[in-house]
Amino acid sequence: MAKKKIGIIGGGISGAGLAYHLSLYEGEADVTVFEKDTIGGASTAKSAGTVCLFDDSLKNRYWDVRLYGFESYLKMEEEEKGSAGFDKTGTLVVATNEEVEKVIKTGIALAKAAGYTGEYITDKDRIKEILPDIFTENILGAGYTEDDGYFDGTMISNTYMKKAQKNGVTVKTGVKVTDVKIVDNKVKGLTTDDGAEYEFDVVVDCTGPWSKITGEMVGLNVPIWHTKAEAFFLCPPGKKLDYTFPVLKYPEFYALRAGDNIFICKSHLSMDLNNPMHAGQWDPDKLPATGGTDDYFIDFLLDQLDAKVPGIVDSGLVSSWLSYRAEPKDFWPVLGKTPVEGYMLSTGFGGNGVIEVPAATRDLAKLIMRDESTPLLENWAFERLLED
Numbered sequence: 001m002a003k004k005k006i007g008i009i010g011g012g013i014s015g016a017g018l019a020y021h022l023s024l025y026e027g028e029a030d031v032t033v034f035e036k037d038t039i040g041g042a043s044t045a046k047s048a049g050t051v052c053l054f055d056d057s058l059k060n061r062y063w064d065v066r067l068y069g070f071e072s073y074l075k076m077e078e079e080e081k082g083s084a085g086f087d088k089t090g091t092l093v094v095a096t097n098e099e100v101e102k103v104i105k106t107g108i109a110l111a112k113a114a115g116y117t118g119e120y121i122t123d124k125d126r127i128k129e130i131l132p133d134i135f136t137e138n139i140l141g142a143g144y145t146e147d148d149g150y151f152d153g154t155m156i157s158n159t160y161m162k163k164a165q166k167n168g169v170t171v172k173t174g175v176k177v178t179d180v181k182i183v184d185n186k187v188k189g190l191t192t193d194d195g196a197e198y199e200f201d202v203v204v205d206c207t208g209p210w211s212k213i214t215g216e217m218v219g220l221n222v223p224i225w226h227t228k229a230e231a232f233f234l235c236p237p238g239k240k241l242d243y244t245f246p247v248l249k250y251p252e253f254y255a256l257r258a259g260d261n262i263f264i265c266k267s268h269l270s271m272d273l274n275n276p277m278h279a280g281q282w283d284p285d286k287l288p289a290t291g292g293t294d295d296y297f298i299d300f301l302l303d304q305l306d307a308k309v310p311g312i313v314d315s316g317l318v319s320s321w322l323s324y325r326a327e328p329k330d331f332w333p334v335l336g337k338t339p340v341e342g343y344m345l346s347t348g349f350g351g352n353g354v355i356e357v358p359a360a361t362r363d364l365a366k367l368i369m370r371d372e373s374t375p376l377l378e379n380w381a382f383e384r385l386l387e388d
Contacts, residue, residue: 011035023167040157054107085152133311187342268351
């Protein structure tokens with residue numbers, strides 16, 4: 001039987017994860033990945049990589065997605081230390097109201113049922129033992145686990161791709177796709193900037209913030225926005241931290257340890273798609289490697305620190321970067337088939353790519369190879385965004 005020929009556009013975490021999961025269909029798939037720059041670069045390289053066992057980044061209804069991602073990366077680390085860039089700092093998720101508190105407690109129960117530690121703490125002194133610089137008077141409590149932390153999206157992408165290549169996937173870096181060939185509303189192949197032409201049965205757009213541009217090649221309006229991911233690296237005043245700074249989650253922002261510094265960013269679910277400072281449709285190719293951030297966001301985040309983590313509010317700004325998240329209007333990914341036959345999407349992960357990609361690309365590979373859908377693919381299908 002002839003192999004199914006599949007072209008993947010984009011070598012970030014989504015493209016790498018899909019290439020790996022397709023490669024597991026041994027002898028059935030002929031897969032080629034096209035990446036115009038480097039594997040795991042661009043928005044993947046600027047990901048915070050938090051895969052917390054419980055927080056508000058992913059609803060508890062998708063606990064299995066969270067757990068599959070977390071355990072996939074732990075397995076990578078077991079096979080080769082550092083291959084997923086795991087920093088086991090633990091996570092402290094702060095409850096600012098009863099609704100948030102309920103979500104945290106449910107998440108803790110799920111984590112404990114899966115064999116991980118988790119506790120909901122109302123003793124303010126105990127919370128300050130975990131994070132001495134936090135202000136506890138205006139919170140109800142906090143969920144804490146010492147079992148998780150954050151990963152490195154670039155390392156994960158390269159590990160996935162190495163595994164995929166070992167299984168026969170072809171990876172072309174420094175090669176830009178310039179056109180996707182469509183005949184009678186069906187994918188036939190694509191062309192690259194070196195003039196080469198390729199025939200494919202399926203082409204998958206894994207370009208994240210570039211998806212609107214890539215979609216235009218097939219006459220498809222990919223319904224995503226860009227939201228600004230503006231990250232700032234702060235140096236705590238006076239001396240290095242003398243404790244393990246956990247991943248800190250508030251509804252408005254998150255922070256984590258980055259070497260001797262603190263990384264802080266506004267949370268993607270708190271972005272307002274109607275606010276032109278937060279969201280728009282911009283050109284990702286014009287993003288600088290570092291800098292490019294707005295005073296608006298650093299002022300907002302410093303105000304947040306002043307009210308919630310005053311012990312580090314006097315930190316000095318070391319560096320910053322700007323990235324664009326690809327966000328559908330409902331903040332869920334876009335996976336699977338489109339109105340163009342053979343043209344599929346794996347995009348719109350926003351701030352949750354590292355969490356969601358393992359399960360999402362596992363299921364997408366099943367759809368491509370077996371034409372079998374899953375509840376996850378049905379929930380995150382393109383068609384939902386066409387509804388009023």
